Amino acid sequence: MTMSSIRARITLGASLIVAVVLVIGAALFLWTLDRTLTSSLADTAERSAEALASGLDEDDGRIAEADDDDLVQLLDEDGTVLAANDEAAGLPAITDPDRDERTIEVDDDRYVVVTASAEDGVLALGVPLDEVEDSVAATRGLLFVAVPLLVLVVAGVTWTTVGRSLRPVETMRSDVSGIGASDLARRVEVPPGRDEIPRLARTMNAMLERLEASARQQRQFVSDASHELRSPIASMRQSAEVLQRHPSADLDLPATVLAETDRLDGLVSAMLVLARSDEHGLALRRQPVDVDDLVLAETTRLRAAGLEVDGSAIAPARIDADRRLLGQVVRNLADNAARHARTAVAFSVSEGDGRATITVDDDGDGIAAADRERVFGRFVRLDEGRARDAGGSGLGLAIVAEVVRAHGGRVGIDDSPLGGARFTVQLPVHPPETPAP
Incomplete structure (x- = not known):
């Protein structure tokens, strides 16, 4: 219209x-x-x-x-x-x-x-x-003439007044129609006043800001994903080229391909989880989950890798959650701790006040307070101990943050008693009730 x-x-x-x-x-x-x-x-x-x-x-x-x-x-x-x-x-x-x-x-x-x-x-x-x-x-004759004249006057005044009132809206419509995907930095002019028209202009500008941030995040995500995908492909190509030129070289190409394929598989799976979260939120299949069982499984896995793992503070805790996604949260936190620990990792699980709490400690270098929010971003690696050759893709903690948020919980980072970083995840035992329509 x-x-x-x-x-x-x-x-x-x-x-x-x-x-x-x-x-x-x-x-x-x-x-x-x-x-x-x-x-x-x-x-x-x-x-x-x-x-x-x-x-x-x-x-x-x-x-x-x-x-x-x-x-x-x-x-x-x-x-x-x-x-x-x-x-x-x-x-x-x-x-x-x-x-x-x-x-x-x-x-x-x-x-x-x-x-x-x-x-x-x-x-x-x-x-x-x-x-x-x-x-x-x-009198009837006078009114017969006066009433139509008054209606015409009112119509003229209304036409002029409405036109003047809608002129800023038409200006905003014209401005917005000219904004494309390449110039989302443009904004509509906010007319003076405190009525609905200035509020509409401010709402449009806020929407444009969100669109610009989303587009910027998407471009950054594509750029980072392209860079991450290029690394394992380049590694497999390099090994194949060396063997092609030097068949006698001591290189195990199948092992290299399998390792890089696993890395690619993990990277693609992580990106799919984040893409679904961005599109329409994570679809949770809630069921009763024993959190202590998930954490104990990770302690066993890390001990088999030769790390000193303390699981003495793991207590029983059961929540309604998506078992697969919650298992991915615990796995990502365990891998993160193992990657940055010097020798020791500690897990704890507790339940109270309607929440289950998971903590993961390591004795590594820790995370500075200024980086504790940024580390949950996508493809973010801190300078110390987080190089690509250490095995991380920079998506593990981003997935942790998205999954915990989807479950209605929160995740934070503090200093660990072991000297490194402590990751704390708090999840509601029961999901909040959806209000009736």
């Missing part, structure tokens, strides 16, 4: 509302005017009837003192016409003797009828409503 159509719809709607209100108001005004003028004329007629009744002179059923346009009758208590003027001659009783006021129609002419007590009965006086009808008709 274009701004012109919105402008036209608002103008039409406002004009229709004003037209309906004016028509109803005009009808009420005309009705009130008719009632008011009729009531005023009836008051005047009552005084005239009283004056006529006090000096009534009727001769052979004829009343001669009344005005020619009025209807005058002398009625007895039963409503029988005893006398009348020439205008009312031959007419039945124009009112009841005990009725104060009424409106009648005689030969397409309207009259207001009042009564007054006379010596021989009740005097009924009908005064024509011609002047009242003329006044109402004149």
